[in-house]
Amino acid sequence: MHHEIGLISTIAVGLAYALIGGYIAKRAGLPPLVGYLLAGIAVGPFTPGFVADSKLAPQLAEIGVILLMFGVGMHFSLRDLLAVRNVAVPGALLQIALAVALTWSATHLWGWNLGPSLVLGLALSVASTVVLLRALEAQDMLESASGRIAVGWLIVEDLVTVLILVLLPALAGLLSGQSATDHSTIHNPSGGQLLLTLGIVLGKFVAFVLFMFLVGARLLRWLLERVAATNSRELFTLAVVVAAIGIGFGAAELFGLSFALGAFVAGVVVGESDHSHRAATELQPLQDAFAALFFVAMGMLFDPAILVREPLRVLVVVAIIVLGKFVATFLIVRLLRHPTGTALIIAASLAQIGEFSFILSEIGVTLRMLPAEGQSLIVAGALLSIALNSFLLYAAKAIQSRMASSVSA
Numbered sequence: 001m002h003h004e005i006g007l008i009s010t011i012a013v014g015l016a017y018a019l020i021g022g023y024i025a026k027r028a029g030l031p032p033l034v035g036y037l038l039a040g041i042a043v044g045p046f047t048p049g050f051v052a053d054s055k056l057a058p059q060l061a062e063i064g065v066i067l068l069m070f071g072v073g074m075h076f077s078l079r080d081l082l083a084v085r086n087v088a089v090p091g092a093l094l095q096i097a098l099a100v101a102l103t104w105s106a107t108h109l110w111g112w113n114l115g116p117s118l119v120l121g122l123a124l125s126v127a128s129t130v131v132l133l134r135a136l137e138a139q140d141m142l143e144s145a146s147g148r149i150a151v152g153w154l155i156v157e158d159l160v161t162v163l164i165l166v167l168l169p170a171l172a173g174l175l176s177g178q179s180a181t182d183h184s185t186i187h188n189p190s191g192g193q194l195l196l197t198l199g200i201v202l203g204k205f206v207a208f209v210l211f212m213f214l215v216g217a218r219l220l221r222w223l224l225e226r227v228a229a230t231n232s233r234e235l236f237t238l239a240v241v242v243a244a245i246g247i248g249f250g251a252a253e254l255f256g257l258s259f260a261l262g263a264f265v266a267g268v269v270v271g272e273s274d275h276s277h278r279a280a281t282e283l284q285p286l287q288d289a290f291a292a293l294f295f296v297a298m299g300m301l302f303d304p305a306i307l308v309r310e311p312l313r314v315l316v317v318v319a320i321i322v323l324g325k326f327v328a329t330f331l332i333v334r335l336l337r338h339p340t341g342t343a344l345i346i347a348a349s350l351a352q353i354g355e356f357s358f359i360l361s362e363i364g365v366t367l368r369m370l371p372a373e374g375q376s377l378i379v380a381g382a383l384l385s386i387a388l389n390s391f392l393l394y395a396a397k398a399i400q401s402r403m404a405s406s407v408s409a
Contacts, residue, residue, distance in 0.1 A: 006053040010060065011293070013050055017043055018292040031131060033354065034387050036292050037379065040299015047304065057297040058362075063245065064294025066263040067287045068355050070244035072129050072158060073267020074280050080148065081155045088152035091332045095153075095350070096160060098328040099125035099320065106316050115172075119364035120374050122164055124320050124381060126157045128354020130291065131386055135349060135393050146345035146400075149338075153350065161356045165261050165363065170201040172367040201256075208255040209265060216247070217269045224275045236275075237282040243270060244283070260359055291355075298358045302379035303372070310373070317381040322388055326351040341400030348396035352385040353378070 021035030021042070043052040081088060103121030104114075112120075132154055136142040142151070220243055227239040244263050251262025270279050307314055326347045333343035361378045364370030 007056055010052045010056045013043060014039070014052055014057070014060070014293055014296045015289065018296050022292070029390065030387050031134065031390060032292075033128075033131060033295055034383060036295035037299040037302070037383050037386075040296040041302050041304060042299075043296065044300035044302065046302070052296075052300060057293075057300055060290070061294045061297030062259060064290040064292075064297070065260050065355070065359055066245055066248045067283070067290050068130070068294065069260040069263040069359075070248075070267040070270075071280070071283070071287050073264040073269075074271035074276060075129075075133075076155060076158070076268050076271060081152050084149045084152035087149055087333065087336045087338060088156050091329070091336060092153045092156035092160070094332055095325065095328050096122070096125040096157065099325055102320050102324045106320065110313065115369040116364075116371060116374055119168075119360060119370045120317075120377070122161070123357040123360040123364070123378050124317065124353060125325070126161050126356045126360075127154055127325075127350040127352055128356070128382075128386070129154060129158065131352050131354050131389060132349050135390055138390070139393055139397055141345065141397065144345075146342045146349075149333075149342065150346045150349045153346065158356065161360065162261060162264055164360070165258055166201055166205045167198065168360075168363055168369075169367060170197045172369055204255045205257060205261075208251055208257060208262070212247070212265050212269055216266075217272070220266075220269055221273050224270070224273060224279070228275060228278070233282065236278065237286070240270070240279045240283050241286065258363070294355065294358075298379055298382075301372075301375050302383075303376045306373065306376045306380065310377075313373075313377060314380045314384075317377045318384045321353055321381050321385040322351050322392070326392070341403050344396040344400055345393070348389070348393045351392055352389040353382050354386065357382060 017039035018036045021037075021039035022032035023035065025032050025035030025038070041047055043050055045051050100118065100121030103124055104117045107117040107120060132150060133142070136147045136150065141147040223239055223243070224236070227235050230236075243266055247266035248259040248261075248263035251257040251265070252259050255262075270276055273279075329347040329350055330343045333346050334340065357378050361370060361375045365372065365375055
């Protein structure tokens with residue numbers, strides 16, 4: 001009897017390759033995410049051997065995005081952001097602007113227009129939450145002053161990216177893009193049409209947020225309390241998964257927003273509840289598994305031939321992420337009158353890109369605002385910047401310790 005096993009084979013082989021790649025990366029002193037991305041390249045259409053289902057992989061990746069964004073929302077802390085707002089808010093906004101400007105300068109020489117340049121610049125400007133938190137934990141710096149500022153800085157970047165996820169589809173026409181549902185050519189709208197479109201999109205976003213905090217929060221709190229009272233671990237885990245995926249789906253179907261955005265807001269709401277710690281703990285294994293599938297799916301989009309075909313463009317992208325963002329962040333933190341050691345740690349921890357960059361690239365490709373080459377450049381930049389980040393952060397910490405020792409001596 002023949003059965004359709006595309007889903008099973010994609011999950012089984014994807015996770016197996018992710019395990020092998022993650023193990024090798026960890027043994028080499030690199031973050032497992034590097035191994036996951038390499039695993040995706042191995043099972044992708046651009047390399048020989050097994051090729052995962054190109055239709056199922058993006059859907060599995062979407063579940064990974066939902067769970068990742070739900071986790072980001074649960075870890076969002078307005079209190080932590082307010083504690084470092086004087087440096088995190090202006091610093092993150094200025095660093096994003098500088099990264100976009102650097103990218104536009106480079107892509108202008110490549111002959112790209114504003115739309116692709118903006119999407120690529122935004123993707124290169126935002127650091128990975130997963131990479132930053134795990135890197136700071138590995139260096140035992142998560143609770144340090146530098147670590148708290150870096151996390152606050154990242155929260156601002158995440159919030160800006162969330163806003164971009166809301167506005168980008170509405171701006172697609174103006175930036176010579178196409179909508180996700182209409183693949184015909186879209187002419188640039190007039191100023192009035194653009195303002196109307198932006199107003200509608202922002203209105204839906206505000207309506208969704210208000211609904212979640214006024215109604216959804218009470219319903220979620222009631223649901224979690226009732227399920228928690230059963231003392232059933234599996235039911236509680238199921239309730240959290242339903243909240244993450246169900247609200248993400250509801251945001252897309254009822255409010256016309258993205259799955260990722262709905263899951264992020266749901267995570268923020270759950271994070272404010274009395275069951276936030278248990279929800280984060282119970283969901284972590286499932287998040288880890290689907291996050292691995294997400295990075296595998298992103299690796300599948302990478303065409304290794306670009307390293308031979310466009311090596312200079314890859315180097316430029318890596319230079320913007322690792323050098324450009326590092327220098328910009330370091331100078332911004334110093335201008336805001338923080339110590340050199342603190343500036344080094346913050347700059348090093350943010351000199352990488354990850355999941356939000358991939359989400360932006362996916363939306364950019366869907367809206368026809370970013371070419372496939374741009375997506376490959378983002379994956380290449382993520383691979384190399386994540387691989388270099390742990391070493392860069394280790395060097396920054398060593399320099400900070402040496403400076404502190406010399407001052408105390």
